[in-house]
Amino acid sequence: MVNVKGLGWDADTVGELDHRLLKAPHVKLRSFSEGEKGDVVYCVDLRINRPNTNYLSTTELHSVEHFLLAGFRKYLPDNFLSVGIMGCQTGFYLVLLNEGNAQRISGVYKNILNDMLDAKEVPYASIRECGNYKNHSLELAQNVARKVLDAESNWLHVV
Ligand SMILES: [Zn+2]
Structure with missing residues (x-):
């Protein structure tokens, strides 16, 4: 059995919430599915912007992805x-x-965002590896990373 609270999540914020209430950036457990043998698949939202306020451009989304x-x-x-x-x-x-585990996932997320700030290029941004390889911007992705890192203390405060 999955113990959501034991994994460090606010149990009240698992599942679909009224998007008007959401704060961002946040890291939120959306759902989990346990298989017969006990393996568990976890779906986590890495929300960057508050819903219905402003939006990431396709270039920002693509490079951060x-x-x-x-x-x-x-x-x-x-x-x-x-x-x-x-x-x-x-x-x-x-x-x-x-x-x-909320702390483990957040810690890895933090490492990735910090790595982005030191990166010299967007990974997999070649014609062999990407379906829209010209639509990338290291600088825009780094700006997103910086903004999310600045809000780190609030990542687990979803509403
Ligand atoms: Zn791509």
Whole structure:
């Protein structure tokens, strides 16, 4: 059985919430699914902007997505399943296998964002590896990373 509180999440914020109440940037457990053998898939929202206020550009979303993909592969190779952009352009969906600890996930997220600030290029931004390889900006991605890092103390305060 998954103990949401024991994993460091506010149990009241798991699941779908009224988007008018959401603060951001935040890190929020959206859902989890336990398989028959006890493996657990965790879906986590990495919300960057408050809903219905302002939106990440497709370039910002795309380049940050590439960094998240590279970063979670690097730091959680046994747990990382996928990361994708939210269609509303306010954040990202992260999917992990057997890693649902709020502090662990936030710590890795912080490492990835800090790595972004030191990066010299956007990962996988070549014509071989990306479906829109010209639509990238290291500088815009770093600006997003800086903004999210500045709000780190509030990441787990979702509402
Ligand atoms: Zn791409």
